[in-house]
Amino acid sequence: xxxxxxxxxxxxxxxxxxxxxxxxxxxxxxxxxxxxxxxxxxxxxxxxxxxxxxxxxxxxxxxxxxxxxxxxxxxxxxxxxxxxxxxxxxxxxxxxxxxxxxxxxxxxxxxxxxxxxxxxxxxxxxxxxxxxxxxxxxxxxxxxxxxxxxxxxxxxxxxxxxxxxxxxxxxxxxxxxxxxxxxxxxxxxxxxxxxxxxxxxxxxxxxxxxxxxxxxxxxxxxxxxxxxxxxxxxxxxxxxxxxxxxxxxxxxxxxxxxxxxxxxxxxxxxxxxxxxxxxxxxxxxxxxxxxxxxxxxxxxxxxxxxxxxxxxxxxxxxxxxxxxxxxxxxxxxxxxxxxxxxxxxxxxxxxxxxxxxxxxxxxxxxxxxxxxxxxxxxxxxxxxxxxxxxxxxxxxxxxxxxxxxxxxxxxxxxxxxxxxxxxxxxxxxxxxxxxxxxxxxxxxxxxxxxxxxxxxxxxxxxxxxxxxxxxxxxxxxxxxxxxxxxxxxxxxxxxxxxxxxxxxxxxxxxxxxxxxxxxxxxxxxxxxxxxxxxxxxxxxxxxxxxxxxxxxxxxxxxxxxxxxxxxxxxxxxxx
RNA sequence: CGGGGUGUAGCGCAGCCUGGUAGCGCACCUGCCUUGGGCGCAGGGGGUCGGAGGUUCAAAUCCUCUCGCCCCGACCA
Numbered sequence: 001x002x003x004x005x006x007x008x009x010x011x012x013x014x015x016x017x018x019x020x021x022x023x024x025x026x027x028x029x030x031x032x033x034x035x036x037x038x039x040x041x042x043x044x045x046x047x048x049x050x051x052x053x054x055x056x057x058x059x060x061x062x063x064x065x066x067x068x069x070x071x072x073x074x075x076x077x078x079x080x081x082x083x084x085x086x087x088x089x090x091x092x093x094x095x096x097x098x099x100x101x102x103x104x105x106x107x108x109x110x111x112x113x114x115x116x117x118x119x120x121x122x123x124x125x126x127x128x129x130x131x132x133x134x135x136x137x138x139x140x141x142x143x144x145x146x147x148x149x150x151x152x153x154x155x156x157x158x159x160x161x162x163x164x165x166x167x168x169x170x171x172x173x174x175x176x177x178x179x180x181x182x183x184x185x186x187x188x189x190x191x192x193x194x195x196x197x198x199x200x201x202x203x204x205x206x207x208x209x210x211x212x213x214x215x216x217x218x219x220x221x222x223x224x225x226x227x228x229x230x231x232x233x234x235x236x237x238x239x240x241x242x243x244x245x246x247x248x249x250x251x252x253x254x255x256x257x258x259x260x261x262x263x264x265x266x267x268x269x270x271x272x273x274x275x276x277x278x279x280x281x282x283x284x285x286x287x288x289x290x291x292x293x294x295x296x297x298x299x300x301x302x303x304x305x306x307x308x309x310x311x312x313x314x315x316x317x318x319x320x321x322x323x324x325x326x327x328x329x330x331x332x333x334x335x336x337x338x339x340x341x342x343x344x345x346x347x348x349x350x351x352x353x354x355x356x357x358x359x360x361x362x363x364x365x366x367x368x369x370x371x372x373x374x375x376x377x378x379x380x381x382x383x384x385x386x387x388x389x390x391x392x393x394x395x396x397x398x399x400x401x402x403x404x405x406x407x408x409x410x411x412x413x414x415x416x417x418x419x420x421x422x423x424x425x426x427x428x429x430x431x432x433x434x435x436x437x438x439x440x441x442x443x444x445x446x447x448x449x450x451x452x453x454x455x456x457x458x459x460x461x462x463x464x465x466x467x468x469x470x471x472x473x474x475x476x477x478x479x480x481x482x483x484x485x486x487x488x489x490x491x492x493x494x495x496x497x498x499x500x501x502x503x504x505x506x507x508x509x510x511x512x513x514x515x516x517x518x519x520x521x522x523x524x525x526x527x528x529x530x531x532x533x534x535x536x537x538x539x540x541x542x543x544x545x546x547x548x549x550x551x552x553x554x555x556x557x558x559x560x561x562x563x564x565x566x567x568x569x570x571x572x573x574x575x
Numbered sequence: 576c577g578g579g580g581u582g583u584a585g586c587g588c589a590g591c592c593u594g595g596u597a598g599c600g601c602a603c604c605u606g607c608c609u610u611g612g613g614c615g616c617a618g619g620g621g622g623u624c625g626g627a628g629g630u631u632c633a634a635a636u637c638c639u640c641u642c643g644c645c646c647c648g649a650c651c652a
Contacts, residue, residue: 012601012613013587017645037644143576143649263652283651301651318651333652360652387651480610514612521612532611542611 001472002494003507007044010519020216022454023148025463029523031471038145038153040447045523048471049450050156054135056187056468057158057444064180065173066131066160071113073137077103079112082423090315094141106139111419111441114161118437119425125165128427128437131173133160135446149451150407151218156446163420163437165429170438174206174414177442181210181410184444189466189574190453193406195221196230198305199413206414210444211406212452219408224394224401232403233305236384238393243277243297246356254338254368254376256361263333265298268367272358275299280351280359280371282335284319284327287311291319291327295337295347295379296386297354303387310346310383330362337377338368347379348386407452408445415439463524464547467570472505474563475525477517479532481510490531493541493559500560502567521546527566529559545570 011028018024026032031046042050058068074096080086086093086105094106107113118130135158145153160177164170178194185192190212197209209231211221223229230236262268269276279298284291285307292311294302308316321332327343328335336359337345351357351373358369371377390403419425420436429435450469457464467473476497478490494506505525507516513532520528530542540553543562554562 009585011586016581016587019646034644146645265652268652281652296651304651317649321652324652331652335652477611482610510610512610512612512614514610514614517612519613530611534611 001505003505003509006505008519008523009043010522018148020147020150020455021458022150022451025454025458025522026148026451029463031523032149034148038142038151040149040152040154042447045471046450049465049469050446052469052471053188053446053450054158056184057135057446060180060184060187061133061158061160063183064131064176066133066162066177066180068134069132070134070136071107071110071117073107073139074104075107075110075113077105079116079423080105083112083115083419084422085112092140092142094139108138108140109441109443110134110136110159111161111415111439112423115419115423115425115439118163119420119423122163122437123427125427125429128165129162129169129173131160131162133158133442147216147218147451149447150455152447155448158444158446160442162440162442163425164439165427165435165437167416167438170414170440174412174440177412177440178208181412181442181444185210185212185409185449187574188449188453188468190409190449190456192409193221193223193229193404195223195406196234197411198231198234198309205416208412209408210410212409212449212456213404213406214452214455215405216455217405217407219406221404221406222388222390222392222401223404224397224399226394226397226399228394228396228401230388231408232388233303235388235401236395237386237388237401238395238398240350240392243354244275246278247274248272248356248369250356250372251370254371256363257358257367257369258365259334259367260365262365262367268358269298272367272369274358274369278354278357280336280354280357280373282337282360284324284335285316286319286323287313287316289313291323291343292316293328293335293337293340293343293345294385295345295351297348297350300348300350300386301389303385306383307346307385310381310385311344328360328362330360330366331364334360334362334364334366336360336362336368336371337379338362338371340377344381345377345379346381346383346385347373348384349382350386352379352382407448407455409449409452410442410444412442413440415441458524461518462522465524465526466574467526467567468574470524470526472503472525473567474502474504474527474529475507475520475523476504477507477520477528477530477532478509479513479516479530481508483533486531486533486536489536489556493529493531493556496560497563500564502560502563526570527563529563531556 009030014024015027018027033041096104138157139154142153162173192212195209197207199207220232222235262271265276265279276298281296281298283294283302296302324332357371361368391400394401417436425437426434453469454463480486497504526546528544539556541556541559543552543554
């Protein structure tokens with residue numbers, strides 16, 4: 001393609017609203033442009049990168065035994081009412097009405113539709129398993145879209161769904177999808193990691209996320225050299241070091257101590273002369289229907305996702321100051337479990353492991369010292385509700401774990417019968433018994449993966465595309481467009497490259513060299529070939545790689561072969 | 576949803592406080608010049624100042640409402 005025939009509009013300045021690198025660079029390079037909050041145009045260059053990723057995804061999905069189909073973006077409310085998610089999903093679900101005032105939604109995901117397809121068509125264990133995928137536009141009305149393609153409201157996603165007669169068979173498909181995802185991200189040249197994940201809104205038993213490692217990632221990952229890795233929402237720890245020995249006397253019953261204005265764990269512990277780990281941090285949460293008190297050791301923090309799972313509720317939030325006073329009778333900062341009535345108390349095991357502790361007295365400016373868990377209060381549930389942190393021991397090997405940040409680009413789930421049961425997606429097994437199908441689902445953010453690639457591969461001048469995702473693999477640059485002999489040589493080389501099947505963009509603009517080089521660096525074509533009068537005088541062109549910029553003179557006559565060899569080398573690196 | 580900010584030419588911004596001819600840089604057009612890292616000179620085109628209402632002789636500027644967009648927070652007692 002000739003540059004002057006395509007549609008490339010680069011920006012010299014950063015758009016004012018672009019915050020993260022991928023958004024900034026993709027906007028400046030003319031790959032995307034914003035239409036509304038969280039809604040983007042994929043301009044020709046950006047679309048090429050998206051399409052390249054899609055091609056890789058298709059290959060790997062088919063290889064893993066999944067078949068492509070396309071389901072509608074607009075879906076009838078009835079299906080969502082059947083699964084129960086019409087009411088559960090909340091405002092993220094974009095609900096629309098047609099002219100007859102019938103309810104529809106713009107699909108944020110397709111479990112309902114695909115389950116409907118399968119239940120209408122598939123009735124026997126002989127027809128299972130089924131594995132279907134699509135690459136399609138989703139809409140999720142995010143609270144706060146941001147970061148360009150990283151968290152848009154409208155976005156392109158590959159979603160796959162599998163249906164099985166047995167849990168064992170689901171496991172086979174799950175492992176195949178897992179392997180396909182690994183291959184996809186490897187083929188894109190991305191540095192990624194697979195971690196255990198919470199199942200969140202989608203539900204199910206087992207779940208893994210694929211994270212592209214990047215400092216700007218929105219997710220925290222806890223991992224260990226031994227191979228354990230999990231989203232911080234899900235991460236568990238090995239046995240934590242127990243609290244130091246209680247340094248004070250142990251009274252018969254908790255003693256009330258005046259602690260004026262001391263709210264934080266550090267302040268209280270310092271004042272009392274005990275360790276932060278001796279305190280019971282008491283947090284009041286509000287769920288859909290009730291208040292809940294969560295207890296963690298003073299040096300730990302509550303993991304709201306884990307707590308939510310223990311409570312089996314959809315929404316949870318910290319109670320407001322007024323509500324805390326109403327529920328506990330004391331001011332915020334002075335809450336404790338002792339004497340709390342009529343409210344569910346969930347304690348982390350580390351709290352129950354404390355021999356003696358201190359905690360709030362449910363009275364302004366007072367704490368209780370010498371509290372013995374089990375003697376002075378009894379929780380309703382004891383469950384792991386603490387946040388794992390860097391330095392905590394690994395649950396598998398006990399070594400200290402580290403924390404990294406990542407961008408969630410893929411998420412796979414074992415759904416079980418969460419959708420097949422309410423939607424009556426059943427089959428007859430070999431004994432003629434009717435059973436719900438066992439399902440898995442597998443998502444991959446297409447736009448987000450491309451954006452993550454930019455986050456991971458850029459420098460001061462712009463994007464440095466990994467070869468498989470570059471909009472064009474090679475850019476051929478005509479430098480002296482006023483010199484007929486140079487134009488002639490460049491045109492001829494372009495023709496030879498096309499003939500050789502090289503994916504080349506020919507920058508035939510009559511711009512000054514600086515303008516061209518800056519645009520080219522910004523867009524980030526992996527291989528650059530420059531035809532200019534200076535080199536041509538020696539019968540040479542100049543070849544260079546975007547990632548190192550090192551200039552390699554090549555005889556004009558050998559240019560096509562040299563480029564092909566260079567591309568082969570780059571491909572070999574990824575294999 | 577709460578808090579803050581912002582909306583002026585395609586992009587990035589000034590002007591607003593203190594009302595009176597709408598400006599700058601880049602981009603764009605014409606001509607000359609220039610061609611290995613965002614040239615130079617000269618000339619030129621383009622803006623309902625987000626929208627509606629109000630105050631005023633007069634509103635980008637002051638007031639009210641409204642819409643869009645951005646940021647921060649949904650944060651640990």
